[in-house]
Amino acid sequence: xxxxxxxxxxxxxxxxSKAFFKGGKFQWGKSQSDVWANxxxxxxxxxxxxxxxxxxxxxxxxxxxxxLVILTLGSFLRFYSITIEPISGQHLLSELPDHxxxxxxxxxxxxxxxxxxxxNRTVKLQxxxxxxxxxxxxxxxxxxxxxTQVLGTTFNILARQEVYMVICITGSVKVKSTKxxxxxxxxxxxxxxxxxxxxKVETDIETFPExxxxxxxxxxxxxxxxxxxxxxxxQYGVTxxxxxxxxxxxxxxxxxxxxxxxxxxxxxPALGLKYSRLSAGEYxxxxxxx
Numbered sequence: 001x002x003x004x005x006x007x008x009x010x011x012x013x014x015x016x017s018k019a020f021f022k023g024g025k026f027q028w029g030k031s032q033s034d035v036w037a038n039x040x041x042x043x044x045x046x047x048x049x050x051x052x053x054x055x056x057x058x059x060x061x062x063x064x065x066x067x068l069v070i071l072t073l074g075s076f077l078r079f080y081s082i083t084i085e086p087i088s089g090q091h092l093l094s095e096l097p098d099h100x101x102x103x104x105x106x107x108x109x110x111x112x113x114x115x116x117x118x119x120n121r122t123v124k125l126q127x128x129x130x131x132x133x134x135x136x137x138x139x140x141x142x143x144x145x146x147x148t149q150v151l152g153t154t155f156n157i158l159a160r161q162e163v164y165m166v167i168c169i170t171g172s173v174k175v176k177s178t179k180x181x182x183x184x185x186x187x188x189x190x191x192x193x194x195x196x197x198x199x200k201v202e203t204d205i206e207t208f209p210e211x212x213x214x215x216x217x218x219x220x221x222x223x224x225x226x227x228x229x230x231x232x233x234x235q236y237g238v239t240x241x242x243x244x245x246x247x248x249x250x251x252x253x254x255x256x257x258x259x260x261x262x263x264x265x266x267x268x269p270a271l272g273l274k275y276s277r278l279s280a281g282e283y284x285x286x287x288x289x290x
Contacts, residue, residue, distance in 0.1 A: 079113065080113060080114070080115055081111050081112065081113050081114075082111070082112060082113075082114055083109055083110070083111045084102070084104060084109065084110045084111075085104075085108070085109040085110075086104050086105075086106060086107075086108065087237075088106065088107065088237035089106055089234070089235060089236050089237030089238075090106060090237075091103060091104060091105060091106060091213075091214070091216075092104045094110070096112065096117070096121075096123075097112075097114050097117040097118075098117065098121065098134050098136055099134050100121075100131065100132060100133045100134045100139065101131070101132040102123075102129050102130070102131050102132075103129060103130040103131075103214055104127065104128075104129045105127060105128035105129065105213055105234070106127075106234040106235055106237070107127055107234045108125070108126060108127020108128050108129055109125075109126045109127060110123050110124070110125050110126075110129060111123065111124045112124070118137075120137075121136065121137050121138065121139045121140065122139075122140045122141075122142060123139075123140070123141055123142070124141075124142045124143070125141050125142070125143050125157060125159050126143065126144075126159060126160075127158075127159065127160060128156070128157065128158045128159070128160065128213070129141075129156070129157055130154070130155075130156045130211055130214055131150075131153075131154065131155055131156070131157070132154050133150050133151075133152050133153055133154070133155075134152060135151060135152030136151075136152070138150070138151060139151065139152075141157055143157070143159035143164060144159065144164075144178075145159065145162070145164040145177060145178060145193050146164050146175060146176055146177040146178055146193045147175075147176050148166050148173050148174065148175050148176075149173065149174040149176070150171065150172070150173045150174070151171070152171060153168070153169070153170050153171025153172065153173060154169040154170045154171065155167060155168050155169055155170075155171075155173050155185075156169070156207075156210055156211045162195070163192075164177075164192065164193040165190065165191070165192045165193075166185060166190065166191045166192075167189075167190050167205075167207055167210045167211065168185035168186060168187055168188070168189050168190075168191075169187060169188075169207055169211070170187055171187070172184055172185060172186055172187075173185045175191040175193070175199060177193045177197040177198070177199060178197065179196070179197020179198075180197070181193075181197050181198050181199050182199070183199045183201055185201070186203070188203070188204055188205055188206075188207055189201060189202060189203045189204070189205060190202045190205050190210070209221070212253075216255055216256035216257065217253065217254075217255050218231055218235070218253060218254055218255070218256075219253045220250050220251055220252055220253065221251050222249045222250075222251055223249060223250050223251070224246070224247075224248075224249060224250075225242075225244065225246060225247075225248040225249065225250055225271060226242075226246050228250045228267060229242060229285065232260065232263055232264070232267075235256055236256075236259075236260040236263075237281070238260055238281045238282065238283060239281060239282045239283070240282075240283050240284075240285060241278070241282070241283070241284045241285070242284075242285045243284065243285065243286050243287075243290075244271075244273055244285055244286065244287060248271050250267065250270065250271060252266075252267065252270060254266060254267065260283075261275075261277075264283060264285075268285065268288075269288070272287065272288050273285055273286065273287060273288055274286060274287070274288045274290075
């Protein structure tokens with residue numbers, strides 16, 4: 001009997017299937033080695049996964065840049081400072097960020113950090129200043145020889161060269177020397193840091209003479225003559241040269257509504273001295289009989 005082509009093909013497939021499931025060899029169009037080689041080649045050409053590495057690198061640089069910006073901004077806020085400094089021969093009244101007030105005497109300077117003020121109310125003083133401090137966080141005035149700490153009060157500090165003196169007007173203040181000595185001042189008392197760092201305290205004093213400079217009145221009681229002429233230099237912005245006995249003491253007062261030569265004409269005779277004008281803004285003090 002004659003079989004058609006379709007029947008022959010199905011019969012052949014059926015024989016191959018039976019041979020495969022019996023453990024026989026299936027007749028593939030390609031050899032087994034060719035199939036595996038083709039599969040490995042397809043695996044090798046798959047795209048490599050670089051995208052995660054690239055994104056992480058971008059993130060790392062973005063984080064570093066952001067951190068640098070924050071660090072720079074933080075440093076600016078922390079260390080940016082303002083210095084208040086009256087011009088020669090004048091006083092300057094200024095208000096701090098918390099509305100505390102400071103009145104600077106001539107030839108004085110005050111430095112503070114405005115953007116750090118709510119965290120730390122600290123100022124650096126060189127010269128003399130009268131403070132009216134608003135209540136709040138502790139308020140610290142730093143100078144070369146010591147520091148003064150308050151919470152809210154009025155007080156005067158003189159910090160010039162080797163002198164550091166604090167006058168408490170109201171409230172209380174803590175005065176501390178760089179040598180570690182400290183004391184608490186109450187109203188109408190004065191503290192002066194000595195050369196050895198110890199603190200000399202006077203109580204029940206008359207405070208007006210100590211802060212009279214705020215009203216342009218200068219009072220002296222048995223004051224060294226060098227101190228008197230130094231104050232005249234500060235208040236009038238002049239230079240005074242001296243050729244005299246520097247142990248002389250002066251008691252008296254003057255006001256700034258007088259000009260400098262009127263003041264010298266008033267102070268010198270009381271000490272047996274005279275003055276002469278060398279040039280504009282420059283004077284020489286000598287003994288009266290020279």
